[in-house]
């Protein structure tokens with residue numbers, strides 16, 4: 495197995511150094527994972543990496559605009575299927591893939607591991623003991639989470655499956671998966687505790703919780719922090735621990751049950 499990263503030139507606050515597009519080869523066959531945004535120089539770099547190999551499929555981890563838009567055009571160009579869990583605004587899967595299903599190339603299989611949380615349709619792909627995780631786990635920055643309950647379950651799901659390395663959608667390769675995943679779980683549980691403590695201490699709205707637990711953080715970042723707090727509240731509400739609106743905003747009331 496040979497793994498090559500092609501870094502897209504889309505660095506930014508949400509993408510770190512840019513999107514990692516991965517070409518994985520086995521013998522003279524390959525798969526392309528997360529081809530990224532449609533930027534002509536990036537597509538050329540991908541074509542270069544695919545030059546002397548037979549592409550079998552284009553896989554996407556999720557449908558965000560920094561991961562999936564180039565999938566359909568490149569798949570069409572190579573005459574192979576674009577594969578993902580669900581369609582999105584800029585992605586139409588030719589084949590939908592679910593937990594345990596696989597795509598063969600050379601002597602290897604890319605096996606789908608459903609890892610919802612960052613988005614509902616987020617999946618990872620396991621090839622031997624390497625896991626291509628998209629934005630489920632990032633090298634060096636905090637993951638935006640839509641559903642914290644799903645997200646924690648997806649982290650725990652990866653804890654005991656014997657992985658050697660994680661290949662994220664942004665940032666460097668992660669060589670100690672179990673350590674990093676345990677840190678991610680601990681970080682989210684610590685945040686959950688802080689939210690419950692803020693509520694116990696009298697915070698009565700999403701905004702009050704954010705202002706309390708992120709008081710040392712630049713207020714310009716508080717709206718982003720609120721997204722994370724809301725994802726936690728959805729989980730805590732399902733767990734029966736808090737009461738809040740179905741889709742809480744900054745001023746929504748929140749209280750302990």
Ligand SMILES: [Zn+2]
Nearest residue numbers: 556558612629
């Ligand atoms: Zn994403």
